[in-house]
Amino acid sequence: MKKKPLLITLIAATVLLLAGIVTFIVLLRPQKVPVIEAGDTSYNLGRYDLQKEGLAGLEKILRATKSLPPQYNVSYFNAELDRRGLVQSFTLSLDTYDESGTYYGGVSYLYRDKTITYTETTSAKLGQQLAFFYDQNATLSYLDGLLKQIPIKKQIAVSGLSRYFVGYRPHTVVQQGNPIFDLRAGDAPQVLGPQDYADGKGGVSDGKTSVVITLYDGSSMVSGQLFQYVFAPADADTALGDRTSHMQCDYMITGGQLRFSYDYGSTWVPAPITEQELKETMDFYQDRLTLPSTSLFMPVDPALPTAYFWGKTPVLTISTGQGGSWQNVQLPLSDSFERSINKRAVGFVSPSFGWAALGTDWSMGGGEHKACYFTRDGGQSWEEKTLPLQGSSRYLRDMAMATEQVGAVALDAGNDVYYPLLFVTDDTGDSWAQIELPYDQLPAEKVQYLTDIDSFQYTGGQYTLVLGQGNAANAKVTFTSTDLHGGWKLQGWGRAAIHTVG
Numbered sequence: 001m002k003k004k005p006l007l008i009t010l011i012a013a014t015v016l017l018l019a020g021i022v023t024f025i026v027l028l029r030p031q032k033v034p035v036i037e038a039g040d041t042s043y044n045l046g047r048y049d050l051q052k053e054g055l056a057g058l059e060k061i062l063r064a065t066k067s068l069p070p071q072y073n074v075s076y077f078n079a080e081l082d083r084r085g086l087v088q089s090f091t092l093s094l095d096t097y098d099e100s101g102t103y104y105g106g107v108s109y110l111y112r113d114k115t116i117t118y119t120e121t122t123s124a125k126l127g128q129q130l131a132f133f134y135d136q137n138a139t140l141s142y143l144d145g146l147l148k149q150i151p152i153k154k155q156i157a158v159s160g161l162s163r164y165f166v167g168y169r170p171h172t173v174v175q176q177g178n179p180i181f182d183l184r185a186g187d188a189p190q191v192l193g194p195q196d197y198a199d200g201k202g203g204v205s206d207g208k209t210s211v212v213i214t215l216y217d218g219s220s221m222v223s224g225q226l227f228q229y230v231f232a233p234a235d236a237d238t239a240l241g242d243r244t245s246h247m248q249c250d251y252m253i254t255g256g257q258l259r260f261s262y263d264y265g266s267t268w269v270p271a272p273i274t275e276q277e278l279k280e281t282m283d284f285y286q287d288r289l290t291l292p293s294t295s296l297f298m299p300v301d302p303a304l305p306t307a308y309f310w311g312k313t314p315v316l317t318i319s320t321g322q323g324g325s326w327q328n329v330q331l332p333l334s335d336s337f338e339r340s341i342n343k344r345a346v347g348f349v350s351p352s353f354g355w356a357a358l359g360t361d362w363s364m365g366g367g368e369h370k371a372c373y374f375t376r377d378g379g380q381s382w383e384e385k386t387l388p389l390q391g392s393s394r395y396l397r398d399m400a401m402a403t404e405q406v407g408a409v410a411l412d413a414g415n416d417v418y419y420p421l422l423f424v425t426d427d428t429g430d431s432w433a434q435i436e437l438p439y440d441q442l443p444a445e446k447v448q449y450l451t452d453i454d455s456f457q458y459t460g461g462q463y464t465l466v467l468g469q470g471n472a473a474n475a476k477v478t479f480t481s482t483d484l485h486g487g488w489k490l491q492g493w494g495r496a497a498i499h500t501v502g
Helices: 003-028 056-063 140-147 152-159 194-198 275-285
Strands: 039-042 071-081 087-097 103-112 115-122 164-168 209-216 226-231 250-254 257-261 306-310 315-319 326-329 343-348 354-359 370-375 383-386 396-401 407-411 421-425 433-435 452-459 462-468 475-481 489-495
Touching: 056 087, 056 140, 071 103, 071 140, 140 209, 152 164, 152 209, 257 275, 275 306, 306 343, 343 396, 354 396, 396 452, 407 452
Parallel strands: none
Antiparallel strands: 039 115, 071 087, 071 164, 087 103, 103 115, 164 209, 209 226, 250 257, 306 315, 315 326, 343 354, 354 370, 370 383, 396 407, 407 421, 421 433, 452 462, 462 475, 475 489
């Protein structure tokens, strides 16, 4: 009779044990993903092995997201792991595109404490300064394949890291000479301790943009205690530099130095301006971050000079090639410039022929003053000529030349007018005639204003004029005509990178 209670006790213990095992399995097993909408959604990721699952395992979350556009690039990924390589939390950000490849907006997933926090930002909020394009080097499927090649668990075991994070950002440049795991030739990755890695036994960076995945301690993906895995890009043509945040020809101001890049920020050339001269120039422009977009000329064609204005009294610095030898030149300023010359434009159409334009602000009673200048010897000498509407309230906005004879100047159109007055010349500035552009055909909700002449070209019997928004926003509008003085048509508008970094 005493065996019955013992049997009952054993059965009860077995039931409890089985219940515990089932509960443990349920806790480890990921649940079905509910519909993901803006805000917080309860979800258990379960036992997610990053090395085994990669990024593909997260696609079920993307598929459950309400109204997610069909195409997307990974713009940021960061996951905290435990020592076994299991995901404890993660952040995944995407740039999304519609079926035509047009940028739609950004979305972000933050997973922590069995909760997904989902946020989205439309292109109306993001797309005014950055230019987005669909990038084969940042697709989730491509990055998934790379991530699965990394021996995450083994590297964690010998890393000496205090915490374990795996991160990715597109367009990464590892400083030249820094140690890396170089997998660009398709070699199997090694497992190295901190000292062997630091000694370059896995490879050394050549300083070029690559696809990089980083194992680190959570403090920084660019410095400190980390291991960087460098892969060959899926599309080498678009891997150079960062086309989202840099123009092909761009500049940067860091550490009191002005530098130029001609390859989307992949490499940089220092300009011969001192820290004090640069500071005085920025103070004059009343902007500590950017230079007026019209005051620099950074050509894609390496045969053309690079040129920029600096100083309170404008000094023009010109280089041969893309940052080769430099020289300072002074334009023949007339006594008519009675106030600060803060309107400045410059450019070249050949190694020898270039133009510049200078102007002042308008003041009540004093009007304004502006003039243009031409060189035929690469900037050694300049000829001054007049610009239209001299002494009026129509101050200088920008100027550009399509040929040595044909050019255009943009003037401010006055209060409550958001598109510039355009005048053209076909005799190198001896005379100017106003032209009418079909501004009324612009999508006003997309292009609310224009200020600069981004480019002016004449090819195949057709003039092409592109107007932009300077440093403020990235809308670009293209007009064409076969007649310089009339018949201008709107060809379209779009967005392109502008200066945004430093």
